[in-house]
Amino acid sequence: MSHDAQVIILGAGPVGLAAATLLASEGVQVAIIDRVRIPIHHPRASHVDDETVRIMQALGLAHLEPDFVHYDSGSCYRIYDAHDRVVMEMPWGQLTEQGWYGDNQFFQPDVENTLRGRLQTSSSVATWLGWEVELAEQDEHGTTVAIRNVRTGARRQLTAGYLIAADGVRSRGRALIGGEIENFNASHRSLILDVFELVPSDKVRETFTRATAPNAVTCVPSARGIVRFEFMLTDADDVSDFENPERWYELLTPFYRPGDYRIERADVYAWDAVVPEEWRKGRVMIAGDAAHEMPPHMGQGMCSGLRDAINLAWKLALVIKGEAAEALLDTYATERRPHARAYTQAAGAAANAVAFLTAFPGDPNEPLPAAHVDLPEPRLGPGLHDGEPAPAGALSIQPFLADGRRLDDVVGYKFAVIGDADVIAAVTDATKAAWQRLDAVVLTEYPAQLQAWLQARGAKAEIVRPDRYLLGLAKDAADLDRLTKAMGLRDHRVPSAMAAD
Ligand SMILES: Cc1cc2nc3c(=O)[nH]c(=O)nc-3n(C[C@H](O)[C@H](O)[C@H](O)COP(=O)(O)OP(=O)(O)OC[C@H]3O[C@@H](n4cnc5c(N)ncnc54)[C@H](O)[C@@H]3O)c2cc1C
Known part of the structure; x- marks a missing residue:
């Protein structure tokens, strides 16, 4: 059809x-x-x-990416309670094993x-x-x-x-x-204001949330000279009040002198946490x-x-x-x-x-209320890597190459088989044929950072999926054969030209 x-x-x-x-x-x-x-x-x-x-x-x-805003080493996103005490602190990421900064404003x-x-x-x-x-x-x-x-x-x-x-x-x-x-029962409404600073304000240089009544405010110095403000509405608040420009300027008064900024964008959003x-x-x-x-x-x-x-x-x-x-x-x-x-x-x-x-701002003399938020575990759920030990199902690393490029620049949106030449050469013809059909990029010369990373895990090769997650690590050719076969590709026959090699 x-x-x-x-x-x-x-x-x-x-x-x-x-x-x-x-x-x-x-x-x-x-x-x-x-x-x-x-x-x-x-x-x-x-x-x-x-x-x-x-x-x-x-x-x-x-x-x-060069226009993205990164943060200085040691800077954090902080949540303060109504008494100006830090309740939660998340450090902004520096350059990571992914080859990019951990946190970026764009x-x-x-x-x-x-x-x-x-x-x-x-x-x-x-x-x-x-x-x-x-x-x-x-x-x-x-x-x-x-x-x-x-x-x-x-x-x-x-x-x-x-x-x-x-x-x-x-x-x-x-x-x-x-x-x-x-439903995780976290329905909230916020007024979002994107502000362009004509005169930078020293009151908004860090990223923070301040849980001060009546409307908690989050402030994020962002890209393009914009500072993002989020004012959380309470259940009693009327949306139309927060859609009124007079209210916007009033809410920004603690942060800027009049005329030192202009509002670029404004909206009231309602959010749920649902999957x-x-x-x-x-x-x-x-x-x-x-x-x-x-x-x-x-x-x-x-x-x-x-x-x-x-x-x-x-x-x-x-x-x-x-x-x-x-x-x-x-x-x-x-x-x-x-x-x-x-x-x-x-x-x-x-x-x-x-x-x-x-x-519930509580008593400033009481100990801090617990507001711990677990950072998610960045591993995939059950899938293609089933049966393989960690770090299969986790992100692969992206080292820099000697010429300054990053690994993915060489690989593209493809499977990558990276490892020692002798291990890779010893796989079966069926595996080679499968890699060919996948258009996988096979690399036997690769950065020392990745060599050390593999070695530390007792591996000599890895298969990385196009989405950069690890299909698995291999200590020998048999592991590479197993990982490839487990993908269940439709036709695992060996083309006759290859079989004859
Ligand atoms: C204030 C705010 C701050 C945020 N901050 C962050 C952040 O810092 N980091 C982050 O990762 N995410 C953030 N997000 C979330 C992020 O913006 C969204 O997750 C993202 O835009 C979702 O992308 P999407 O393509 O799935 O959906 P959308 O961006 O919503 O795109 C859906 C598209 O479908 C079109 N569409 C819908 N219905 C139809 C139809 N019937 N016919 C034709 N077209 C249709 C719409 O026009 C729209 O263009 C934020 C969101 C908001 C509102």
């Missing part, structure tokens, strides 16, 4: 754009749909972690605009910007989406083999999957905010969404190319959901702690 595309993506936010970019890099034909013709300019993500910058590197966005529209521009000129991608999705459905042959042009009212239908719903918190695609929604139980049904998968909604207190919503995109795209490409069975897509949900769930739970707990401290 012929379709308009192999994959339809609902939503050209950062997650839909990332999935489209990665699928297109695999030669998959994509149609991406969004009701807005230019990216949303409301205040949204400002923080990304090192793993996310590594994903941006895979998306060809590394050139944006400007979300830069990412979306760049990706949209690239997709516009890609021969693998049809962009439907300014088109609203009215209906999405699936049957055993594929998925169908009914769309309407928001300006002209023209209607069309698009069909594809698969559908990724990256259409945000009010996802239509999610309705195709159904199921229960896990649907099901992420895939048949040919439909959800990703990004459609798959996990969280308060912004960990700066992890978009980070989690980009992890979804990079996890899903290579798997879907392998299935579409006939290299892997559809069962591979099951590992998308089993690997990603627990990971995203941990961040959602932590973000919900942080938001609840701030609300609690604001509502």
Whole structure:
């Protein structure tokens, strides 16, 4: 049956754009749909972690990174209680084993605009910007989406083999999957103000949350000279009051003298901390905010969404190319959901702690209230690495090469087999054939940092997946054979030309 595309993506936010970019890099034909013709300019993500910058590197966005804002060694994100006592402290990450800074401030529209521009000129991608999705459905042959042009009212239908719903918190695609929604009971509302400083204020040089009544405030010095303010509303607050510009200037009075700043963007948001139980049904998968909604207190919503995109795209490409069975897509949900769930739970707990401290400031002479927030364990849930010992299922490291490039610049969005030449040379022909079919990059010369890292774990080689997670470590060729076979690629036959070698 012929379709308009192999994959339809609902939503050209950062997650839909990332999935489209990665699928297109695999030669998959994509149609991406969004009701807005230019990216949303409301205040949204400002923080990304090192793993996310590594994903941006895979998306060809590394050139944006020099404009990101990093923090000095020793600087922290601090939460203060109403009595000005530090309740929680999270150190900002310095340069990490991922090859990037642990914490970065960036400007979300830069990412979306760049990706949209690239997709516009890609021969693998049809962009439907300014088109609203009215209906999405699936049957055993594929998925169908009914769309309407928001300006002209023209209607069309698009069909594809698969559908990724990256259409945000009010996802239509999610309705195709159904199921229960896990709720961490952390519903909050905040006024967000993005302020451009004309005269820098010494009151906003560090990143903090102050749980002072009536409205806790979070302040984040961000990229492009912008300082992000988040004022948490109480249950008694009326949203319309916080949508009133008079109120905005009043709230900023403790931080700036009049005329020393201008407000760039303002919005009141309502957040929940929720994760649907099901992420895939048949040919439909959800990703990004459609798959996990969280308060912004960990700066992890978009980070989690980009992890979804990079996890899903290579798997879907392998299935579409006939290299892997559809069962591979099951590992998308089993690997990603627990990971995203941990961040959602932590973000919900942080938001609840701030609300609690604001509502119940306590006695300054009493010991500090407990407001501990566990940082999530960054390992995938059960999936392709099952049965392999840690660090399988965790992120691989990205060392710098002698010429100053980073490892992923050589690998690209592909599998990488990296290790000692004699170990790699001794694998079976079936393994070699599988690597060839995966278009895996095999490296036998690699940085000393990685050699030491492998050695410290008793390994001589590693297999890294395109999403940079470790399939596993190998001490010998038999381990590499086992890891490769466990992937369950569809055809493990040896091409006759190779068998003869
Ligand atoms: C104030 C704020 C601060 C934040 N801070 C951070 C942070 O510091 N770090 C971080 O990682 N994350 C942060 N986030 C979260 C981050 O912005 C989101 O997680 C991210 O934008 C989600 O991307 P997405 O592509 O999944 O969804 P979205 O960005 O919501 O994109 C969905 C797209 O789908 C389109 N769409 C929806 N329905 C339809 C339809 N029916 N038809 C056509 N198109 C449709 C929409 O127009 C939209 O473009 C923050 C969010 C907010 C609001």
